[in-house]
Amino acid sequence: xxxxxxxxxxSPITPTIDEIRAALDAQAPQQIYNPDxxxxxxxxxxxxxAAAVLIPIFPCPDSGDLKVLLTQRSLNMRNHPGQIAFPxxxxxxxxxxxxxxxxxxxLEEVGLAPDCFELIGELGEYCSISGYCIKPVVxxxxxxxxxxxxxxxxxxVHWVPLNHLLNPQNFQYIERKIGNITRGYFEVxxxxxxxxxxxAGIIFGLYQAIENHYRS
Numbered sequence: 286x287x288x289x290x291x292x293x294x295x296s297p298i299t300p301t302i303d304e305i306r307a308a309l310d311a312q313a314p315q316q317i318y319n320p321d322x323x324x325x326x327x328x329x330x331x332x333x334x335a336a337a338v339l340i341p342i343f344p345c346p347d348s349g350d351l352k353v354l355l356t357q358r359s360l361n362m363r364n365h366p367g368q369i370a371f372p373x374x375x376x377x378x379x380x381x382x383x384x385x386x387x388x389x390x391x392l393e394e395v396g397l398a399p400d401c402f403e404l405i406g407e408l409g410e411y412c413s414i415s416g417y418c419i420k421p422v423v424x425x426x427x428x429x430x431x432x433x434x435x436x437x438x439x440x441x442v443h444w445v446p447l448n449h450l451l452n453p454q455n456f457q458y459i460e461r462k463i464g465n466i467t468r469g470y471f472e473v474x475x476x477x478x479x480x481x482x483x484x485a486g487i488i489f490g491l492y493q494a495i496e497n498h499y500r501s
C-alpha cells in the first residue's frame with residue numbers, strides 16, 4: 286500500500302517529454318492507488334464501466350516548459366459541475382480502442398483533433414466511486430490548434446505547468462466524513478484552481494510512474 290505521508294514529503298520531479306516517454310515505456314501500467322478504495326471499500330462495489338481521459342502535455346516553444354491542458358466542466362452539467370478534469374469520457378462500444386475514446390472525447394470537448402497529438406504512453410486504470418475504471422492516456426501536443434469548446438460540457442480550459450503538478454508539496458490528502466463513511470482524496474491547488482478527486486488521483490499516478498523510473 287502507498288504511504289501517503291511519505292508521498293507528500295517526496296521531492297518534486299521535472300521530467301522532459303523524452304523522460305516521460307521512457308518511464309511509461311519501461312514498465313507495465315499499474316492500477317493507480319486510490320486511498321478512498323481502502324478506507325471506504327463498501328462504496329467501490331460496482332460492475333465497472335470503461336472510460337478514458339487524455340493527459341495533453343504541450344511543450345511551450347519559447348521556454349520549453351511543459352504545460353498540461355485541463356478543462357473546467359460546465360456549470361450546467363448534472364454530474365460534477367464546475368470541477369477540473371482531463372478531457373475524456375466513457376468508452377463507447379463502437380470505439381476502436383480505449384486510446385480512440387480519449388482522442389474522440391478530446392475532439393468533442395475542446396476541438397483538438399487527433400493529429401494534434403503523439404501518444405507517448407498510458408497509466409494504469411483509476412477506479413472511481415461513480416463506477417468507472419478510467420484509463421489515462423498520455424500525449425504530447427505536437428501542434429497548437431484553435432480550441433473550440435463544447436458549451437454543453439466545458440466552461441473553460443486551463444494550462445497548468447506540469448512541474449507544479451509533479452510537486453508533492455503542492456498536494457494535500459484530505460479525509461472527510463460523509464454520513465457514516467469516511468472518504469479520502471488528493472487535492473492540488475494552482476492559483477484559484479482546485480484540482481481534486483479523480484483528476485488529482487490521476488496526477489498522483491503520473492508522478493508515481495515517472496518517479497519509479499527515476500529510482501530504477
